[in-house]
Amino acid sequence: MIIWVMKFTSDALSLIDEVYNLSLEAKKIIHQYVHKTPLITNMTLNNIVGRTVYLKLENMQKTGSFKVRGALFKIYKLIQEYKSRGEPLPGVVAASSGNHAQGVAYAARMFGIPAIIVMPKTASATKINATKSYGAQVVLHGEIYDEAYEKAIEISRSKNYVFIHPYDDPMVMAGQATIGHEIIDEISNPAAVLVPIGGGGLISGIAVAIKKRSPSTKIIGVQPENAAGMLYMLNNKLNEYIPRPSIADGVMVKKPGDLTSKIVRELVDDIVIVDEESISYAINFLLERAKIIAEGAGALPIAALLSKRYTPLKDPVIAVISGGNIDPTLLSRIIIHELAKDHRLVSIVGELMDRPGELGKVIEVLARHGLNIVDIRHDRWDPRLLPSMAKLEIIFEAKTLTDVEEALRELRSKGFKFIIKS
Numbered sequence: 001m002i003i004w005v006m007k008f009t010s011d012a013l014s015l016i017d018e019v020y021n022l023s024l025e026a027k028k029i030i031h032q033y034v035h036k037t038p039l040i041t042n043m044t045l046n047n048i049v050g051r052t053v054y055l056k057l058e059n060m061q062k063t064g065s066f067k068v069r070g071a072l073f074k075i076y077k078l079i080q081e082y083k084s085r086g087e088p089l090p091g092v093v094a095a096s097s098g099n100h101a102q103g104v105a106y107a108a109r110m111f112g113i114p115a116i117i118v119m120p121k122t123a124s125a126t127k128i129n130a131t132k133s134y135g136a137q138v139v140l141h142g143e144i145y146d147e148a149y150e151k152a153i154e155i156s157r158s159k160n161y162v163f164i165h166p167y168d169d170p171m172v173m174a175g176q177a178t179i180g181h182e183i184i185d186e187i188s189n190p191a192a193v194l195v196p197i198g199g200g201g202l203i204s205g206i207a208v209a210i211k212k213r214s215p216s217t218k219i220i221g222v223q224p225e226n227a228a229g230m231l232y233m234l235n236n237k238l239n240e241y242i243p244r245p246s247i248a249d250g251v252m253v254k255k256p257g258d259l260t261s262k263i264v265r266e267l268v269d270d271i272v273i274v275d276e277e278s279i280s281y282a283i284n285f286l287l288e289r290a291k292i293i294a295e296g297a298g299a300l301p302i303a304a305l306l307s308k309r310y311t312p313l314k315d316p317v318i319a320v321i322s323g324g325n326i327d328p329t330l331l332s333r334i335i336i337h338e339l340a341k342d343h344r345l346v347s348i349v350g351e352l353m354d355r356p357g358e359l360g361k362v363i364e365v366l367a368r369h370g371l372n373i374v375d376i377r378h379d380r381w382d383p384r385l386l387p388s389m390a391k392l393e394i395i396f397e398a399k400t401l402t403d404v405e406e407a408l409r410e411l412r413s414k415g416f417k418f419i420i421k422s
């Protein structure tokens with residue numbers, strides 16, 4: 001379903017040529033500094049999708065995401081530009097609490113250039129420490145991104161540092177385009193490439209490289225329902241766009257790029273939208289079945305394939321797993337959520353006589369059905385309970401729903417009424 005009108009405007013075409021030419025230069029230098037990431041298949045995924053799906057593992061990239069590619073090439077070009085004027089590059093500055101922060105910090109250190117990263121005060125300790133560990137100076141400012149951005153611009157002016165935009169810059173896009181080149185170097189004519197979209201730098205770069213070298217390949221963007229800014233922008237409805245929190249926080253932007261949206265309009269064949277449940281499912285699927293840690297943004301292409309929001313018609317398909325920097329607490333919540341959805345972590349509630357031995361009888365039944373108890377919660381204070389009764393919630397691990405249903409049946413036959421907590 002193509003929702004927007006394709007318009008081959010001359011300024012978009014010259015921008016595409018500019019990014020492509022820069023990407024050929026980026027391709028030559030990038031592997032001195034960052035990994036050529038693996039392209040792997042997974043049999044379970046292939047069987048479910050019914051196609052051969054290759055995963056491009058940017059979660060295994062230096063700093064845990066593709067972002068370092070664009071930052072690296074941008075800083076490389078800045079150093080060249082300053083050198084040609086006989087000046088050293090004073091430093092770089094960026095505003096980000098996510099992968100861009102780490103990418104810029106790492107890239108600057110590679111070239112021995114000072115870097116200041118402005119993060120909102122709300123940024124997690126994990127992200128602040130990761131950015132510092134790459135040698136950047138971290139300035140905490142403001143509550144939200146916009147305030148951090150203002151501060152970064154102020155620093156850029158006062159110290160003469162160059163502001164590195166996270167996506168709306170041809171050099172940044174050219175750096176991300178090296179992913180497209182790596183794909184085509186290995187698989188000359190894929191049927192489709194699925195790419196997460198935030199501001200649009202990643203998909204613009206990839207689309208430029210791939211459409212030039214393999215014009216029949218479909219480029220499919222994926223956005224979360226809660227943060228589908230690019231789709232709104234292409235439909236000229238950006239004024240109606242209100243981003244909501246998403247597990248895919250890496251692609252949450254207030255406004256997609258002006259330059260990137262020109263390229264997306266020309267080269268991207270479709271944008272599909274996925275909901276939060278399918279992103280959660282995709283993260284857990286990658287972890288459990290493919291042993292891959294993806295952050296929400298990185299799992300978007302798999303969410304699109306598993307939820308059938310995108311059904312590929314030909315082989316092979318490439319899914320760009322753009323990053324793996326997921327907070328361990330969020331990952332653990334996702335695992336528990338998915339286990340509960342799959343009835344492998346179950347909570348049952350019921351009432352029983354508050355006297356010695358009753359709980360033991362219940363536990364004995366659960367044990368016999370192979371259900372491993374992880375928590376028991378007692379409540380005697382609920383005013384609706386008779387004084388002789390206790391309310392009980394038991395949380396346990398199960399292998400199948402059948403085991404749970406059989407245990408509940410046996411409990412009922414023994415006079416204990418328990419139900420699965422929904």
Ligand SMILES: Cc1ncc(COP(=O)(O)O)c(C=O)c1O
Nearest residue numbers: 198199200201202250297322323
């Ligand atoms: C892991 C991850 N995937 C995808 C994106 C989206 O990239 P872009 O903003 O270039 O569209 C980002 C952006 O930061 C990201 O961190």
